Amino acid sequence: MATTLTLDKDTLVAKARQSMQRMLPDNAWTPRQKLALTCRILFDAGHDSGLAGQITCRADKPGTYYTQRLGLGFDEISESNLLLVDEDLNVLEGDGMANPANRFHSWVYRARPDVNCIIHTHPLHIVALSMLEVPLMVSHMDICPLFDDCAFLKQWPGVPVGNEEGEIISAALGDKRAILLAHHGQLVACASIEEACVLASLFERAAKLQLLAMAAGEIKPIPEALAREAHDWISTPKRSQTTFAYYARRALKQHADCLAPAA
Template sequence: MTVKLKLSYKPPVFSSVEEERQHLKQKLAAAFRLFSKFGFDEGVAGHITARDPELKDHFWVNPFGMHFSQISASDLILCNHKGEVVEGNYPVNRAAFAIHSQVHAARPDIIAAAHAHSVYGKSWSSLGRLLDPITQDACAFYQDHSLFDDFTGVVHEIEEGRRIGQALGDKKACILRNHGLLTVGRSVDEAAWWFITMERSCQAQLLAEAVGKPVIIDNESASNTYNTVGTSSAGWFQFQPLWNRIVKEQPDLLD
């Protein structure tokens, strides 16, 4: 099967809720396939959620125990903020519900949230520090990420999720100390891209600090760079080449 895709320069406009929902689910499945390709999977840990376009207190999420590399759009389950699966044939990860229900409730402006136990993200999180603006890419998070400076074990209770939502605040990302990264966005594309580039920014800073003291980009330059690479539209657009790549390689994800 040959799939040819054109590069889009702005988010699509939909003629119906059903059309928008299907597109959202396909983007979510693509994000999981990419997370697998990039090695962000860790057993059954990790989840990406997307708010339903019609049922605003419901979100689509990966089935508990299904490998990221095997997820197609039709496998996704719909969960409400009470933790009940209202559509789909699989259970929900309790941690996914506890964290994401509270993040979505705290941030009605966002559509998607991504969290995984990626190697460099969880390594950096153990330091209990924010990222520094040491590269152009890291400037996407300049004054736009936060730290949840606590760890009490696997998140099972919504109170812990509520505290994470509070720590996130109005930022695009939060470093969960001793745990990993959490990113959000106004689209699945944006949330997924912020996670991908934040993971790489953690890797870059860990590598740089292993051999010396990185030069910090000055405040004015970091702010100006953020206004180019850190906007919502920039986050959405950066994901499009990856979307085209994974759909061409694995078109079954659209099913």
């Protein structure tokens, strides 16, 4: 016989979260493996733009992080060809060079000690939206992790290879997890690789939905309180881990080579 039909919503939410923590497993991949998987996941999700875009995550030693090698597309990144670099982009481990645009990641990491992974890409629908100089509009339940969590930089500061661009982008991001960069692309800065991967994937879907809705009519707002409720319901570490695991299983069917270890 049912025992939960008279429980209030807060109680049911708490019970569901407890069950998720107990029943859903943590991911066992290493940070390098998660980065490689993220690159393949995002490539399949439309984040490919030639050699544009970067992904980084903090390494064990302060002031160092893992990133991809310049010259390789996201579909070519594997555990074995990632680089370990310092804040000056000097390569400490691996062969090749980092993308010079990685410089602004150091500024974000310094401003945000809560951030452990940064993804910057130029996916098709985000770039199209950025050309309109309008901020992201969250008006659907699935996109609510970005509600009041996506900044907007309307002025394009140019290619992000100087320290000035790092200062501008990190300041515009503020305390949010995502930012739409006008005439440029997107950036997410999150506590984990899983969270960053999932949010970056969602960001591109959100831009696509916004463009479709704008073409059809006027986008209607959703109630702020409900949007915040949905934001907090979806934006948990366990949900990010579980969603990432699904994306990874899907990617590994096509990209098993991304987990090839260094020789």
